[in-house]
Amino acid sequence: MIIVFNTRVETFGETFVSQIRVADSDNTLTNVLDSELISIGKKICESSDNWTDENTSLLEIQDVLLAGDVTVDIEDRIIPIMRFQSTYELCPEYVSRLESLFVEK
Secondary structure, three states: OOOOOOOOOOOHHHHHHHHHHHHOOOOOOOOHHHHHHHHHHHHHHHHHHHHHHHHHHHHHHHHHHOOOOOOEEEEOOOOHHHHHHHHHOOOOHHHHHHHHOOOOO
């Protein structure tokens, strides 16, 4: 019999924050607190209902970031990273919305 005890409990959004911090090589989100970053990530997930195509998703995410006082250009590489990480780490129930952006019709 093998018994495994997990003594490390991950808090909600911890992986999301660490992944975003690593990916933010341009330091776009340096001044954003972890709790605010999680809040922004959840708002990005909520905006996914409006994603009709890849470009629309980028614009929606830019709007969420701007509303969170994060100045970001539409070409900033953090936007698609936020789209992916927010969906997979914070609200996986919306993965189908993300995947539908990249399905060839």
